[in-house]
Each structure stands twice: as structure tokens, then as C-alpha cells.
Amino acid sequence: MVTEPRPEDDHVVMWITDIRMAVVFVKELRKWIESDNKLGTNSGTVRVTPQPVSQPVSLLRLPQLFSTCMSFSLVADMGIHRGYVGNWFMSIWCFCCAVTLIVLTVELRRFPSEFPFFWYLSNTYACYTALFCLSASIIYSLTYVQFLPYGPHRDQAIAVTAFSYIASVFYAMEVVKMWERCKIYKTSCYVLTVPGLLKVLETFMAGIIFAFISNTSLYLHQPALEWCVAVYSICFIPAALAILLNLGQWEYRLPGPFPLFQLVLSLLSVLLYISALVLWLLYQFNKEFGGHPQRSSDEDCKDELAYDMCAWDQRLAVAILTAANLLVYVTELGYWACQVSVETKALPRVS
Structure with a gap:
């Protein structure tokens, strides 16, 4: 007897596929950075070695990128069932994901040394993004998720809220890390x-x-x-x-x-x-x-x-x-x- 696949199974497969794609993307990004550094060294040009992603602050970029990407992709997959509120916050999560990717790329390339204001801008961005993701999680759950009927769309909306909460936590952790660094190195940043x-x-x-x-x-x-x-x-x-x-x-x-x-x-x-x-x-x-x-x-x-x-x-x-x-x-x-x-x-x- 052949059983037909359930819609819930399709959503699980989609989530697993998104996770695998995110992991593959990060691996390919690191390979590209490493190969580009080797190319610059062989050609005789002077190139600054990028900061490793394993450093405390840079390491937070990966879960930030992953969480906002998952929130954005899950809402986008809901189609007409995401509602007006979902469309509004989907643009916020998409923006956060795109800017975090840009910040991660700049940090890996060691461009901050060429842009003196980058450190201040990244701290300001982290403060605002933590607030945006937190408010999006609260408003989305209060005005949309709790009114959905039980089913795959409700489960998907709950997953969106969870990933948004996780993103806000990691952005807040970045703010705390940078505040501790300011105290250790006795530097100042206005937003901190x-x-x-x-x-x-x-x-x-x-x-x-x-x-x-x-x-x-x-x-x-x-x-x-x-x-x-x-x-x-x-x-x-x-x-x-x-x-x-x-x-x-x-x-x-x-x-x-x-x-x-x-x-x-x-x-x-x-x-x-x-x-x-x-x-x-x-x-x-x-x-x-x-x-x-x-x-x-x-x-x-x-x-x-x-x-x-x-x-x-x-x-x-x-x-x-x-x-x-x-x-x-x-x-x-x-x-x-x-x-x-x-x-x-x-x-x-x-x-």
C-alpha cells in the first residue's frame, strides 16, 4: 500500500534544504576568501590576512545570517498565507540578512582598516537590528501567529518567530561583546x-x-x-x-x-x-x-x-x-x- 506524502513532510524537507544551502554557502564563502588570499600572495601583491571567522564577534555573524535568512525564506514560502503583517516583516528580515552578509564579507576581507567609520557603523547596525528583530518577533506573534488555525502554516509561522527571536539574541550578544571590548581596550563608541x-x-x-x-x-x-x-x-x-x-x-x-x-x-x-x-x-x-x-x-x-x-x-x-x-x-x-x-x-x- 502506497501512502501519499503529507504537506508537513514537504515543509520539513524544505527546511532541511535551506539549512544545507546556508552551510554550503558559508563554506564556499570561506574557500573564496582563502583562494583569493593565496592568489594575491603568489602574484607578489601585499594583502592583509582577513580576520578568522572563529573570532568571537565575527563568529556571531554566521548565526545572525542563518537566522534572518531562515525567517525571510520561511515567510516567503508561505505565499498568500503570510498576510499583510508577514509581507511587512519579510522585508525587514530580508534587509537584515542582506546587510549582515555585507558586513561579514567586509570583515573577512579586512576592509574595515580602509573604512575608519566601519566599526562605528557596524555597532550602530547591531543595536538597531537587535531591536528590529525583537519587535518583529513580538508583533508578528501577537497580530498574526496566534490567530492562525492549527496546521502546517501555523507551525511555519511559529518557526519564523523562533528564528527571529534567535536573531535578536545574537545581535544583542554582539552589542554586549563590543561593549566589553570597548572597556578592555578603553575605546569609545557612542551607541554603546x-x-x-x-x-x-x-x-x-x-x-x-x-x-x-x-x-x-x-x-x-x-x-x-x-x-x-x-x-x-x-x-x-x-x-x-x-x-x-x-x-x-x-x-x-x-x-x-x-x-x-x-x-x-x-x-x-x-x-x-x-x-x-x-x-x-x-x-x-x-x-x-x-x-x-x-x-x-x-x-x-x-x-x-x-x-x-x-x-x-x-x-x-x-x-x-x-x-x-x-x-x-x-x-x-x-x-x-x-x-x-x-x-x-x-x-x-x-x-
Whole structure:
């Protein structure tokens, strides 16, 4: 008696094939690097030996590449069953996989010595990617996976979430490793400091907010909500510029003391975010201001599928992210207030 193959068996075979292809790719990449070095040595040219992949930081690139590649390929294989949320995060995992491959290739080729900013850029990329993979895992599981019926597509979506969580862990491990290296060798990298990490969180959450408010129907009908969008943009630009200034070590060229400048900027951002949070909550969730206090009261959410984010879900996500970003700005305000206070006490007093 001949039994027909089950769909689950096809998915298992596909996963095993993807794993084998990833292993073969890494082996071929190392062979190419080694053969290219031998060619440069035989031809009489001077070539720097690349860092071995077995080094702690470089070794993390392989599981990072593998995890993001698996998340991307598994979501892509789901086809029409991946939904709008799956399409959104598939682009994120694809981007992370591609950039990680570029970083790995550059490190193997020892190009960082030719690009002085590469080390700072790779650290910044690791911080953002850890946050992106973690947020993608959480949002994907909450808004999509839990609503899928039991079957091969649900199992595949769970595998996608697991690989995304694994990727975020390895990117976070890279950040920790680089932070330890900075302490050992007494070097500095802005994104690995307290104010740098706060700026990364601020710009990251602002970027997620921008993704949600890309649906212009959420705010164009009300000037107060348009003000909230303006606040997100106004606060995002200085935070991004602060990261760029510190990466280029240009903060010392500012006309005044940098801590005082950051203190004023943080205070302004806190006040703006407070106004945005209050207005967003009033005009989105209060009936007196035309809002919808419950999901069922929103007409746009009645005809949506269970695993798609409707307009009310996007409003709630923006409110939560606004409150979270406000807490980050308050923390930054306290940090810079302490720094300015310490510097003020250290100044010589005029008798």
C-alpha cells in the first residue's frame, strides 16, 4: 500500500534544504576568501590576512545570517498565507540578512582598516537590528501567529518567530561583546554608551511610529492629530543628528557645551511628547472628541480579518509607542541634568 506524502513532510524537507544551502554557502564563502588570499600572495601583491571567522564577534555573524535568512525564506514560502503583517516583516528580515552578509564579507576581507567609520557603523547596525528583530518577533506573534488555525502554516509561522527571536539574541550578544571590548581596550563608541543607547531607542521607536502612521487616514481628518505627527518628526530629526554628530566626532564643533545642548533638546522633546500623547489619546479614544474607545466601535475594524491590523490597532500601537518613547526622553533628560550638574560643580568659582 502506497501512502501519499503529507504537506508537513514537504515543509520539513524544505527546511532541511535551506539549512544545507546556508552551510554550503558559508563554506564556499570561506574557500573564496582563502583562494583569493593565496592568489594575491603568489602574484607578489601585499594583502592583509582577513580576520578568522572563529573570532568571537565575527563568529556571531554566521548565526545572525542563518537566522534572518531562515525567517525571510520561511515567510516567503508561505505565499498568500503570510498576510499583510508577514509581507511587512519579510522585508525587514530580508534587509537584515542582506546587510549582515555585507558586513561579514567586509570583515573577512579586512576592509574595515580602509573604512575608519566601519566599526562605528557596524555597532550602530547591531543595536538597531537587535531591536528590529525583537519587535518583529513580538508583533508578528501577537497580530498574526496566534490567530492562525492549527496546521502546517501555523507551525511555519511559529518557526519564523523562533528564528527571529534567535536573531535578536545574537545581535544583542554582539552589542554586549563590543561593549566589553570597548572597556578592555578603553575605546569609545557612542551607541554603546548610555546616551547613545537612549538615542537609538528614541529613533527606533519613532521609526516604528512612522510605519504605523503611514496610514494617513489616522490623522489627516484632525489638526490636533497632525500636530502629533509633526511632534514625532521634530523630535526624530535632532535625535538622528545627535547620533551622526557623535559617530563623526563632530559634537565638539557645536557653538556651546554639548551636555547643555542635549539637556535643552531633551527638555523640549519631553514637552512635545507630552502634548502629543495627550492629544493622541483624546482624539483617538475619547467619544467626545470623535474617537473610538473600543475596537468594536470602529467601523474600519469590523470587516477586517482577525490577523490583520485595522485602524484601531494602529492607533493603539502609536499610543503605546508614544508613551514608551516619552519615558525614554524623560530618562535622557535626567541623565543630561546630572551631567550638567556635575560639570557645573567642577567649574572654578569666582570669588
